[in-house]
Amino acid sequence: xxxxxxxxxxxxxxxxxxxxxxxxxxxxxxxVLGIVGESGSGKSVTALATMRLLPKRAQVSGQVLFExxxxxxxxxxxxRGVRGSDIAMIFQDPMTALNPVFTVGxxxxxxxxxxxxxxxxxxxxRTVELLDLVGISEPSRRARQYPHExxxxxxxxxxxxxxxxxxxxxxIADEPTTALDVTIQAQVMEVITEVQKAVGSALLLITxxxxxxxxxxxxxxxxxxxRVFENGATDEIFYRSVNPYTxxxxxxxxxxxxxxxxxxxxxxxxxxSGLSRNxxxxxxxRCEFADAVCGTVPELVExxxxxxxxxxxxxxxxx
Amino acid sequence: MTDTRHVxxxxxxxxxxxxxxxxxxxxxxxxHKLAVLAAVVLVVLTVxxxxxxxxxxxxxxxxxxxxxxxxTAAHPFGxxxxxxxxxVRTFMGGRFSIRIALLVALSTTLIGTLLGAVAGYFxxxxxxxxxxxxxxxxxxxxxxxxxxxxxxxxxxPWSISIVLAALLWTRIARVVRGLFLQYKEQEFVMAARSAxxxxxxxxxxxxxxxxxxxxxxxxTLLVGTAIILESTLSFLGLGVQFxxxxxxxxxxxxxxxxxxxxxxxxxxxxxVMLITLSINFLGDGLRDALDPSSGGGRT
Numbered sequence: 001x002x003x004x005x006x007x008x009x010x011x012x013x014x015x016x017x018x019x020x021x022x023x024x025x026x027x028x029x030x031x032v033l034g035i036v037g038e039s040g041s042g043k044s045v046t047a048l049a050t051m052r053l054l055p056k057r058a059q060v061s062g063q064v065l066f067e068x069x070x071x072x073x074x075x076x077x078x079x080r081g082v083r084g085s086d087i088a089m090i091f092q093d094p095m096t097a098l099n100p101v102f103t104v105g106x107x108x109x110x111x112x113x114x115x116x117x118x119x120x121x122x123x124x125x126r127t128v129e130l131l132d133l134v135g136i137s138e139p140s141r142r143a144r145q146y147p148h149e150x151x152x153x154x155x156x157x158x159x160x161x162x163x164x165x166x167x168x169x170x171x172i173a174d175e176p177t178t179a180l181d182v183t184i185q186a187q188v189m190e191v192i193t194e195v196q197k198a199v200g201s202a203l204l205l206i207t208x209x210x211x212x213x214x215x216x217x218x219x220x221x222x223x224x225x226x227r228v229f230e231n232g233a234t235d236e237i238f239y240r241s242v243n244p245y246t247x248x249x250x251x252x253x254x255x256x257x258x259x260x261x262x263x264x265x266x267x268x269x270x271x272x273s274g275l276s277r278n279x280x281x282x283x284x285x286r287c288e289f290a291d292a293v294c295g296t297v298p299e300l301v302e303x304x305x306x307x308x309x310x311x312x313x314x315x316x317x318x319x
Numbered sequence: 320m321t322d323t324r325h326v327x328x329x330x331x332x333x334x335x336x337x338x339x340x341x342x343x344x345x346x347x348x349x350x351h352k353l354a355v356l357a358a359v360v361l362v363v364l365t366v367x368x369x370x371x372x373x374x375x376x377x378x379x380x381x382x383x384x385x386x387x388x389x390x391t392a393a394h395p396f397g398x399x400x401x402x403x404x405x406x407v408r409t410f411m412g413g414r415f416s417i418r419i420a421l422l423v424a425l426s427t428t429l430i431g432t433l434l435g436a437v438a439g440y441f442x443x444x445x446x447x448x449x450x451x452x453x454x455x456x457x458x459x460x461x462x463x464x465x466x467x468x469x470x471x472x473x474x475x476p477w478s479i480s481i482v483l484a485a486l487l488w489t490r491i492a493r494v495v496r497g498l499f500l501q502y503k504e505q506e507f508v509m510a511a512r513s514a515x516x517x518x519x520x521x522x523x524x525x526x527x528x529x530x531x532x533x534x535x536x537x538x539t540l541l542v543g544t545a546i547i548l549e550s551t552l553s554f555l556g557l558g559v560q561f562x563x564x565x566x567x568x569x570x571x572x573x574x575x576x577x578x579x580x581x582x583x584x585x586x587x588x589x590x591v592m593l594i595t596l597s598i599n600f601l602g603d604g605l606r607d608a609l610d611p612s613s614g615g616g617r618t
Contacts, residue, residue: 053512076517084514091513096506101528101611110524111514146611162514 001050001087001170001202002026006062008042008049008226010274017274019045021226022062024300027170032196032203034213034234036249037223040271043206046223047172051087052079066170085115088168090192092175094155098147104131104158105143111165130161133198134191153184157191164199171196172204177212189216210249214238222246225272225282228300232307242318243309244287281312289313347608354604357597364594368413377404379411380562389580396586399572403562409587412564415476416546417594419565422480423487423545428538430484431491432527438492439499440522449496453489461486462555469557476559479552483545491537498530532606539602543595550591566591 008020020042064071091097108127131139134157177185220237222230230243248267269286284294293312300310386402396405438449472478550567552558566587573583
């Protein structure tokens, strides 16, 4: 999938909120791309926009090329065929993303039968296999239970089973572990990556937790204020970041080897409002490198092949 | 329900699954003693409304020489001013009242749910339109409309039902609209959309089952309301006309005899009360039984 110049704007009473401002993104077959950013950086909106799941008032422009077709110009009918079949999504809150009045199995059967001419018995059999695949014990009994009989982690596993039911080519996971206990998070991530490998789909992992993408993503794209700020291989971002915002994020991760009683680093200030028309670099007010040059938004420039950063002071930051 | 003898092994597991939901609903319903009692009462009443008049030696509009009688052995419910047997008239009245009430409740539920669902789900101008229609219906002086319609088309049980339904659907539409407004923001709706479901499917397959509980309660309340409204209309002379009895117009007819023969008011009146109460209890039980998360049913 290739996203080019994606822009999303929401008209509000206070003016146009520009949630996403010209995002480019590409994800290859089988690749794991992590999108990292603070709340309001536009990462979820980007994902929803690619699936055309935003409310009608959202004004979306740009291109979302998927296997040569621009998803943004597809008919509604064709788009429904893509959703759940070619591209599937795992949601943030498994407590509300499952329908409370149907059994977990019924919901997965429904997902399968919506996109493939499969009879109920076969779909049911496949459902049980899928639940087994995501590590739910006694899958045939569990499939007959309702979501409220599942724990949070189990529900998220069921959501994963549902998402991969039709072997999608792209799996979008929007903060898949945010609503879960820390102890469950690692397990669920493991399930996601295992299943993703088993099915052979690409994975777009959206999170605010850099630690989560570290061991999993091939590439990481850091977003801030609706723009991509840094983009590169995971190791490049973690060890050779040249962007002050990414560096700030990395410094904000709690470390076990930190000296006792040191305060956790936080990036000062708040992200700018989506209403902002300011021509300056959106990170300028929070940046230690800021100076007069930062009065314009920097371009995303290549630092080393495959590693781009959006900053006027790339040279100084990397030192 | 269907023949399950020839299904394959896998089919069988599906059958078990389908049964187990019905089974759960039944188990939960059964624990609601009052609702079970109410259901039994309703079944007994309904059957007797259809069977009893056939067993009676009198026709419901047959005029006997014994007029204005209190309850006697020959006429256990007494007779009215012109000597018609009130036992057979009360049971016939029950038949018409139930028929009207069910017709009103079902058509109202259908119209109200449909319009409420569409308004709540799509919002925008559709919602504005439906809401305005609801407000108009609520503002219209119901009795004046009923009077006009009764004069134009007469007062058969059918026309009364249609008129009542046209006035009562707004309540259920508002409830359903509100619930849809709430449920369409739930993440499972977004999940269904991300799975490629279209609007109609999301509305009726994903959201509607979630609002069935409140809808069932509203429907049962409507049965009660319809019976009482029909009685009110009959009392005002706008309901179903003689000689067709309904529980409502029996009470209305008896209003002059309340001192001399209070049973004439009390007997049909207590049938109205019994039906309305039973239906409300039944609705309560159904609501709990249909909600999968209302605890257990499973051991």
